Amino acid sequence: MNVLILGSGGREHCFAELISKSKSCDKLFVAPGNSGTSLVAENLDISPTDFDLVKRAIVQYNIQLVVVGPEDPLVRGIHDFIISDPILKGVKVIGPKQKAAQLEGSKDFAKNFLNRHNIPTAKHETFTNRQFEEACEYIDNNSPPYVLKADGLAAGKGVLIIDNPNQAKDELYQMLVKSKFGVASSSVVIEEFLEGIELSCFVLTDGKNFKILPSAKDYKRIGEGDTGLNTGGMGAISPPPFLGEDIKTKIEERIIYPTIKGFALDKLDYSGFVFFGLILVDENPYVIEYNVRMGDPETQVVLPRINSDFLELLNSVYTGSLRSHDLKVNENSAATVVMVSGGYPETYEKNMEIKGLDKVKKSKVFHAGVTKEKGVLKTNGGRVLAVTSLGENINSALETSYSSIRKIRFKNQYYRKDIGFDL
Ligand code: AMP
Ligand code: GLY
Numbered sequence: 102m103n104v105l106i107l108g109s110g111g112r113e114h115c116f117a118e119l120i121s122k123s124k125s126c127d128k129l130f131v132a133p134g135n136s137g138t139s140l141v142a143e144n145l146d147i148s149p150t151d152f153d154l155v156k157r158a159i160v161q162y163n164i165q166l167v168v169v170g171p172e173d174p175l176v177r178g179i180h181d182f183i184i185s186d187p188i189l190k191g192v193k194v195i196g197p198k199q200k201a202a203q204l205e206g207s208k209d210f211a212k213n214f215l216n217r218h219n220i221p222t223a224k225h226e227t228f229t230n231r232q233f234e235e236a237c238e239y240i241d242n243n244s245p246p247y248v249l250k251a252d253g254l255a256a257g258k259g260v261l262i263i264d265n266p267n268q269a270k271d272e273l274y275q276m277l278v279k280s281k282f283g284v285a286s287s288s289v290v291i292e293e294f295l296e297g298i299e300l301s302c303f304v305l306t307d308g309k310n311f312k313i314l315p316s317a318k319d320y321k322r323i324g325e326g327d328t329g330l331n332t333g334g335m336g337a338i339s340p341p342p343f344l345g346e347d348i349k350t351k352i353e354e355r356i357i358y359p360t361i362k363g364f365a366l367d368k369l370d371y372s373g374f375v376f377f378g379l380i381l382v383d384e385n386p387y388v389i390e391y392n393v394r395m396g397d398p399e400t401q402v403v404l405p406r407i408n409s410d411f412l413e414l415l416n417s418v419y420t421g422s423l424r425s426h427d428l429k430v431n432e433n434s435a436a437t438v439v440m441v442s443g444g445y446p447e448t449y450e451k452n453m454e455i456k457g458l459d460k461v462k463k464s465k466v467f468h469a470g471v472t473k474e475k476g477v478l479k480t481n482g483g484r485v486l487a488v489t490s491l492g493e494n495i496n497s498a499l500e501t502s503y504s505s506i507r508k509i510r511f512k513n514q515y516y517r518k519d520i521g522f523d524l
Contacts, residue, residue, distance in 0.1 A: 103128045103163050104412065106142070107149035107179075108170025109135050111439070111469040111487040112397035115404050116168060116411075117142045118465075123412030130162055136478055137468025149174045152182045159189055168415065169196030169373070172394050176206035176254060180372075193419045194372065197393050201369040204391040208250045208290045211391050218363035220356055222388045223293040227252065230277045230287045237270050239291055245269070248292040251276060253285030257333055262294065297382040298523075299389065300341045301399050302352060305414065308364050308371040310424040311357065312414065315339050315406045317399040318524075323446060325519040332446045333484055336438045336520035338495050339402035343381075343524070352379065352386045360391075372418050401467050401487045402435035436498035437489040438506060438520050442470070443513030445483030453480040453512040464490040464505035480511055495521050 102125050106116050114137035121129050121141040132155065134144035147154040150173055159167065167183065169175055178199035183189050196202075203210040208227075215222040228236035240247060247269040251259030259282050263269040276286035303314040317339040323329040356377060364371045376392035376399075395403070404411065409429040417423040442449035451470075455478040458466055467489060470482015488505050492498030499521050506516060 102126060102165045102412070102416070104130070104166045104168065105145075105155075105158060105162070105164045106131045106134075106138070106168045106170060107155070107174055109133050110170065110397050111137075111467040111484065112395055112400040113170040114138050114467040114469070115400050116170065118467075119404050119407070119411035120168070120415075123410050125410065125412045125416065128162065130158065130164070132158060135468045135481075136471045136473040137466075139473070149179070150177055152179060155179065156183070156186060156189060159183070159192055164192060166193045166195065166412075166416065169194065170394065172202070172205050172254065172392060175199070175202040175393050178202075193416070195415050195418065196373040197369070197371045201364065201371045202393045205393045206254055208252050208390070209288055212290060214363060214367070215388055218359045218366070220359050220363070220388055221386065223248070223295050225290050225292040227288055227290050228273075228277065233273065233277050236273050236277065236289065236291065240266050240269050240273070246294045248294050249273060249276065250290040250292060251282040251286035252288035252290060253282070255282040255285045257331060258282070259285055260331070295380050295382050295387055295389070297380045297387075298343065299378070299380050300344065301396055302357070302377040302379060303395060303399070303403060304357060304361075304375050304377075305373070305418065305423065306361055306364070306371055306375060307418045307421075307423050308369070309361065311361050311375075312423055312426060312428050313353070313357065314428075315403045315430055316341055316344055317396070317402050319396060319399050320517060320520055325517055326522065330446050332441070334396065334398045334439060335441070335517045336436070337396075337398045337402045338434065338436045338498070338521050338524070339399070339406055340434065341524075342495060348381065348384055348386065351384075352377075356386055356388060397469075398437050398439055398487045401437040401489045405435050405465065405489055405491060406431040406433065431491065433491040433493065434495045434498050435489060435491050436495055436502050436521065437467075437487045438499070438502045438516055439469075439484050440486045440488065440506060440509065440511075440514055440516045441484050442480050442482070443515045445515070449483055450513060451479070451481050454478070455480060455485070455509065455511045457509045460508040461488070461505040463501050464488050466505070466509070485511065485514070495524060
């Protein structure tokens with residue numbers, strides 16, 4: 102089978118590594134990919150949101166399966182686009198259709214889905230840009246901290262947690278009235294604050310059946326001790342050691358089953374990954390958010406723990422064999438530490454030469470913001486590399502990743518030295 106992966110991050114490099122090893126994979130393409138994916142696949146210089154160019158590539162390279170990495174093309178309807186085109190008949194897509202992708206594309210849509218299907222989540226109200234006064238009243242009538250969320254996609258920046266009521270109203274003004282996040286904040290969800298430990302769970306589903314993949318915990322803040330600005334993710338571990346059997350059962354019964362059942366009840370066509378962003382409050386799981394794709398850098402610890410054929414797993418979504426697929430998970434733990442360009446998630450410089458990757462023997466280095474120019478690897482983004490290791494436990498996996506990182510050099514490099522500090 103010929104496969105096209107859409108995306109250019111560490112997540113997509115990790116997908117490409119696994120899919121390229123599958124006995125079912127004939128030719129593998131990544132659009133646009135990065136220097137890492139070019140080692141195992143052919144990169145195509147195409148943006149995943151340029152649907153016409155994606156179509157052309159599918160035809161030209163006789164692609165049978167498209168794996169969508171990031172949320173943006175899904176929320177813009179790439180799945181619907183592909184299957185509604187007679188020329189692309191029979192092409193399979195991993196990633197939901199546009200209607201279901203709203204679970205990530207609209208916080209309000211997701212909250213209504215959760216409430217309709219009695220899935221535990223924080224209490225909320227949604228306010229549009231014509232309801233600024235009502236939103237302020239809500240602040241007055243509720244106690245801090247206030248969780249304000251731009252309804253639409255805001256590149257991970259649309260959530261604000263604020264203690265002071267006046268500051269919360271100022272922010273609401275910026276979001277609703279001054280379009281702080283563009284159209285994404287023309288509606289704002291205000292949510293009850295939940296206190297607890299976060300974790301990420303993943304399933305692959307055909308809309309009716311599902312396979313639970315390994316879970317993970319990621320570290321979103323830029324600074325050590327979980328301080329400073331939110332990022333895409335600075336590191337991750339799998340499995341979270343605090344995830345006991347009884348919590349797993351609660352997650353399956355209270356969250357995963359009703360979600361998949363909800364897809365059927367709401368006639369949401371779903372073929373792809375569901376990423377459950379969860380928070381455990383006194384060992385009870387609540388949904389903080391849905392994502393309609395895999396996480397980055399969670400993928401870089403989840404997939405390396407899968408020992409069975411990953412492409413066959415993806416294909417089973419379309420062959421009716423997902424339920425019977427024999428998913429083999431490695432008992433080892435995995436850790437990844439993300440190396441970023443100094444300044445990220447704010448402004449940073451690019452084009453720094455990356456050295457020392459050839460000296461890393463015990464970890465797998467996934468490329469994210471990296472390009473190759475005349476044979477030289479250079480930084481090309483905020484998150485540059487994700488250094489993944491396996492070990493008997495989280496600590497040994499982390500030790501290996503940190504010792505590998507010390508062999509890698511680029512100017513202004515930064516990474517958190519405390520991934521897993523809280524476990
Ligand atoms: P989200 O984009 O919805 O995942 O939110 C980003 C981050 O904000 C989450 O990973 C949590 O750390 C935090 N967060 C979101 N919603 C809540 C909530 N209701 N209570 C506490 N923290 C939250
Ligand atoms: N690491 C969080 C995300 O992929 O959304």
